[in-house]
Amino acid sequence: MCQTTYEVKSMVKISPLTKADIKAVVLLEEAFLKETLGEELLESELNSNITKFYVAKIDNKVVGYIGRYAYLDEAEILNFVVDEKYQRKGIGQSLFDQIKKDLPTLKRITLEVRPSNAKAINFYTKNGFQNISIRKNYYQNGEDALVLMKEYL
Numbered sequence: 367m368c369q370t371t372y373e374v375k376s377m378v379k380i381s382p383l384t385k386a387d388i389k390a391v392v393l394l395e396e397a398f399l400k401e402t403l404g405e406e407l408l409e410s411e412l413n414s415n416i417t418k419f420y421v422a423k424i425d426n427k428v429v430g431y432i433g434r435y436a437y438l439d440e441a442e443i444l445n446f447v448v449d450e451k452y453q454r455k456g457i458g459q460s461l462f463d464q465i466k467k468d469l470p471t472l473k474r475i476t477l478e479v480r481p482s483n484a485k486a487i488n489f490y491t492k493n494g495f496q497n498i499s500i501r502k503n504y505y506q507n508g509e510d511a512l513v514l515m516k517e518y519l
């Protein structure tokens with residue numbers, strides 16, 4: 367794997383999650399996020415108006431995905447992961463940008479992240495998120511969650 371960011375970005379296709387993608391998404395979550403929303407939940411949300419998932423594919427292979435919940439002008443990021451082999455090549459950015467493309471009137475977006483997750487915190491800081499609160503003992507291992515928010519002005 368030695369493709370440049372430019373090459374990878376031109377090969378990636380972002381599309382809404384379909385039933386056929388779900389198994390690959392669960393495997394991706396298990397491998398690189400160590401937790402999964404699960405096949406049943408993903409399938410039950412396929413036709414939802416408020417919850418939406420997008421996959422990033424290269425040559426028809428799922429290499430990343432993002433999910434969001436949206437209500438009025440607010441959204442919350444659910445899960446977000448890119449295959450480690452393809453990280454830091456702009457795929458996460460393309461997935462993240464898709465949320466706003468589909469919700470042009472979006473004003474605010476929030477999420478929870480582990481304080482130990484430096485890669486993700488870098489990503490969100492680069493994208494203008496700020497820490498607005500902490501949820502104590504949020505994760506199963508007792509780790510707190512940082513609540514981050516970005517406002518679209």
Ligand SMILES: CC(C)(COP(=O)(O)OP(=O)(O)OC[C@H]1O[C@@H](n2cnc3c(N)ncnc32)[C@H](O)[C@@H]1OP(=O)(O)O)[C@@H](O)C(=O)NCCC(=O)NCCS
Binds near residue numbers: 457478483
């Ligand atoms: C967070 C994640 C989805 C980002 O995806 P990505 O495709 O690597 O992101 P992009 O290439 O679009 O974004 C790059 C930015 O993210 C940050 N970043 C990504 N990888 C990084 C790394 N290894 N070290 C430090 N910062 C990193 C940087 O700010 C980087 O910008 P830069 O390259 O200009 O410095 C990915 O790191 C990932 O899947 N992590 C594991 C799962 C996870 O933690 N998900 C988030 C849960 S809240």
